[in-house]
Amino acid sequence: MQKNRRNLAILFFTMVVVMMGFGMIIPILPFYIIEFGAGGSAMGLLMATYAIMQLIFSPIWGSVSDRIGRKPVLLIGVFGNALAQLLFGFSTELWMLIAARVLAGILSSATLPTAMAYIGDSTSERDRGGGMGIIGASMGVGMVLGPGIAGWMATYSLSAPFFLAAILSLIALVLIVLLLPESLPQEDREGKLSKISGLNLKELWEALFSPIGLLLLMSFLVSFGLTNFESVFGLFANARYGYGPQRVGGLLTFIGLVSAAVQGGLTGPLTKRWGEATVIKFSLLGSAIGFGLMLLAASLVGVFLSTGFFIFSNAMLRPSVSALISRRATLGQGVAMGLNNSFMSLGRSIGPLWAGFVYDMNISYPYWSGSVIMLLGFAISMFRLKDDTSLQPEDIHPQPNK
Numbered sequence: 001m002q003k004n005r006r007n008l009a010i011l012f013f014t015m016v017v018v019m020m021g022f023g024m025i026i027p028i029l030p031f032y033i034i035e036f037g038a039g040g041s042a043m044g045l046l047m048a049t050y051a052i053m054q055l056i057f058s059p060i061w062g063s064v065s066d067r068i069g070r071k072p073v074l075l076i077g078v079f080g081n082a083l084a085q086l087l088f089g090f091s092t093e094l095w096m097l098i099a100a101r102v103l104a105g106i107l108s109s110a111t112l113p114t115a116m117a118y119i120g121d122s123t124s125e126r127d128r129g130g131g132m133g134i135i136g137a138s139m140g141v142g143m144v145l146g147p148g149i150a151g152w153m154a155t156y157s158l159s160a161p162f163f164l165a166a167i168l169s170l171i172a173l174v175l176i177v178l179l180l181p182e183s184l185p186q187e188d189r190e191g192k193l194s195k196i197s198g199l200n201l202k203e204l205w206e207a208l209f210s211p212i213g214l215l216l217l218m219s220f221l222v223s224f225g226l227t228n229f230e231s232v233f234g235l236f237a238n239a240r241y242g243y244g245p246q247r248v249g250g251l252l253t254f255i256g257l258v259s260a261a262v263q264g265g266l267t268g269p270l271t272k273r274w275g276e277a278t279v280i281k282f283s284l285l286g287s288a289i290g291f292g293l294m295l296l297a298a299s300l301v302g303v304f305l306s307t308g309f310f311i312f313s314n315a316m317l318r319p320s321v322s323a324l325i326s327r328r329a330t331l332g333q334g335v336a337m338g339l340n341n342s343f344m345s346l347g348r349s350i351g352p353l354w355a356g357f358v359y360d361m362n363i364s365y366p367y368w369s370g371s372v373i374m375l376l377g378f379a380i381s382m383f384r385l386k387d388d389t390s391l392q393p394e395d396i397h398p399q400p401n402k
Contacts, residue, residue: 004122008134010180011115014074014172015138016145018081018111021104021165022050023146023256025088027249028154028161029097030234035158036094040232040366044356046101047231051348053105058345061110062117070118071182073110078176080107082169089162112139121183144256151249158245204346207339214384215325216343218280221377222317223347224354225287228370229294229310231352232359239363241303254304255311262315270316276324277385279316284378286313291371295364318344 033043065073084104091097115135150161207216237243237251271279290310297306325340358365 007122007180007183008119010172010175011118012134012138014078014111014176015115015135016142017165017168017172018078018108019139019142020146020149021081021085021108021142021162021169023143023252024150024161024165025146026230027147027151027234027245027252028158030232030238030248031154031158031245032091032097033094033235034238036097038094040235040356040359040363042094042356043235044231044352044354044359046097047227047352047356048349049098049101050105051345051352053102054109055342055345055349057106058109058113058341062113065110065114065117065184069182069184070114070121071176071180073114074118074176074180075173077108077110077114078169078173080104080110082166082173084108085162085166085169089159089166091159118183140256140260144253144260147249147252147256149249151246151252154245154249204339204342207343212325212328212339214380215321215328216339218321218377218381218385219318219325219340219343220347221373222314222321223344224351225347225370225373225377226314227348227351228355228366228373229291231355232363232366235359236363236366237303241300247300251303251307255307258308258311259315262312263319267316267319271320271323276320276327277381279320280324280385281378281381283313283317283320284374284381286310287317288371288374288378290314291367291374295367 029046030043033039033046036042061073061077080103084100084107087096087100087103091100112135119135149164153160153164207213210216233252234245234248237248243251267279287310290306290313293306293309294303297303322340354369355366358369
């Protein structure tokens with residue numbers, strides 16, 4: 001038991017470090033872009049590059065870890081994260097930033113699926129939920145700490161946060177090498193000739209016509225709409241209000257705290273009281289209104305209130321959609337959650353490209369388009385998304401044709 005707690009602590013620290021590195025990027029990257037004389041399109045490309053690499057390589061790393069074990073793949077991911085952070089810190093041209101994002105997306109994407117697989121290997125059915133919760137908590141902690149630390153350190157140097165992230169990654173690497181045992185015994189590994197699973201676009205297309213197809217579309221719209229906010233937020237705040245890295249980082253930390261509080265404290269009770277479908281509808285409407293309020297904000301207090309309202313509404317969307325997909329899944333929980341993650345990744349890949357493109361036309365367009373996307377999702381949900389209480393059993397789990 002003591003060893004298992006130690007292993008979970010190492011995984012927790014590792015994922016905090018990886019997500020801190022990702023969180024540090026968001027408030028700092030816009031000011032690199034400005035320094036290099038680029039604009040919204042470059043920012044969108046940099047944000048999308050990481051998501052695209054994750055979309056492609058996360059399932060591949062998961063399959064690789066089934067063949068060679070969890071520990072080697074974790075080491076690859078953490079070392080890749082350290083290397084990418086160093087490259088960020090030394091970047092003096094735009095192409096170097098792009099190369100760092102590609103490297104980070106390819107290699108650091110090995111950490112999350114492998115850490116979750118490690119917990120699956122080493123915990124009982126009874127304890128597995130708690131282990132997965134620790135991984136989720138570590139990601140939240142990293143995303144809250146990262147922007148704040150980056151904003152504070154960037155007042156001295158834009159590159160300083162990335163060197164800190166690289167040092168922390170190397171510490172995690174040493175802990176894994178010295179203290180973390182392999183969780184997948186040799187006899188339980190898949191054969192060398194087994195197929196490595198990757199992204200399957202045909203499977204994604206066919207999934208849209210399954211019983212959870214509407215919810216998968218919702219997952220895409222939620223991620224697409226959200227990235228219209230986060231991918232250009234730093235550029236928008238700098239252009240409209242003159243905010244620097246420290247204030248942008250502080251705002252993003254505030255956003256992370258609101259999101260964590262809502263997801264951890266409100267989503268569960270509200271979905272139990274009203275049902276996931278109702279929460280999704282009101283969250284989509286609230287998110288659409290929140291985009292408009294952010295465009296109206298004229299002071300720091302207004303920015304905090306409007307972004308807080310937007311995140312308060314938006315934070316309930318992803319867990320509510322995921323929970324409803326899980327309840328209505330007919331293909332198995334693992335397959336359903338994998339499809340859900342893929343559609344969210346597609347939204348995170350395409351959304352920043354769109355936001356950066358329209359930002360260069362007008363700095364308000366990403367938020368206007370985000371509002372339209374959320375309103376579209378709200379309209380679809382009002383007409384097509386039914387509460388489970390109003391559904392017949394065959395609507396959720398269709399009976400096979402006789």
